[in-house]
Amino acid sequence: MDLNSLKVFDIINDEQKRQKNYIELIASENFVSENVLKAAGSVLTNKYAEGYPERESVEKFIKEFPDYVHSGSVGRYYGGCENIDRLELFARYMFQKVFNTDYHVNVQPHSGSSANQAAYMSVLESGDTILSMSLENGAHLTHGSPVNFSGKQYNMVFYNVDSDGFIDYDDIERKIKEYSPKLVLAGASAYSRIIDFKRIRDMIDSCENKPYFMVDMAHIAGLVAAGDHPSPFGLADIITTTTHKTLRGARGGLIFCIRELAKKVDRAVFPGCQGGGLQHIVAAKAVAACEALSDEYKNYIHQVVKNSHAMCEEFKKLGYDIVTGGTDNHLFLIDFSKTHPLITGKEIQNLLDEHGITLNKNCVPNEKRSPQETSGVRIGTAAMTTKGFKEKDFIETADKINLIINEYYKNKIEG
């Protein structure tokens, strides 16, 4: 091994130590199993497999797994894809099982961002109107940020949260009527409450020009799989997700859609947005899907939600201001603007980093500071629950964070 590649492995070892020793509270992170790592590091990285499983492969697969529901494009561009065909079909089949759905599944998106890009491209033209949650209230960059392709390519209009931080469903209804969007998007990166997909579907169904309904369930996919959040399946036309957050799989994306849209979605992923799929990552996604079907995983997700609730309640008891006053899922937001007006989310993120606790600064509703500074932080429980943390461990961590913040704030006030 040459000296330079040894350096790479030194860096990986350092990161492994950091991940082992830090308390990880970033709501979008998790720790994957050895089998997910093994698949992601496998020889499948050597194979090009542009396109989708060949028809003969599909027919053979259905003989083995008759309850797999097939739709979408067929045909590869290179030879030697028979194993990859089987893998890709198996991954789709497992994700149909995880979400108890017969929706079409595209397992090739390299990330949540590319899944969203392809999802938009499958049903929209440049300049079409998308109604999405406003970014400062918890939506994702690809939900219309002006610095992202979504905000540049589409005409974005936004719905808001109410003064307590809850999604304002009346605002969605008003804006569907006012702007006649071609697509309505639900889903968020920093929203701690149940999203009422049924209510949005009903609004859409009562419109004359029915917009497409898309859900980005990246954060809550694991909760949907375990039954801890209402499912968007059967309600949304297109559903995107990442596989590495609460789903606890390899870093990547997925798109589900109603079968009428299957070929459009497939074409938007390849050749629309991507070239060859990352087949080692497809394998790792499939391993995560198998794991997500286990009772152990479902119990893990139930514990994630219980832990989030317990930690959030402890912060409330300690006098912190929680956006929406609580949480229904794996995360919550603390707003420091009233309780600690002199410190920013960025300062708290850096301060806790020095004490071996990792989280991220986050905007809060009616944010007065820039996204680089912020007045809040986001806290999630998925990663440390994987490491075995229970309610009491999260309560102890909240107490520790409180002591660190209090001391820092006291010094700051006293100058």
Ligand code: DSN
């Ligand atoms: N960056 C991710 C998050 O932290 O929520 C979203 O993709």
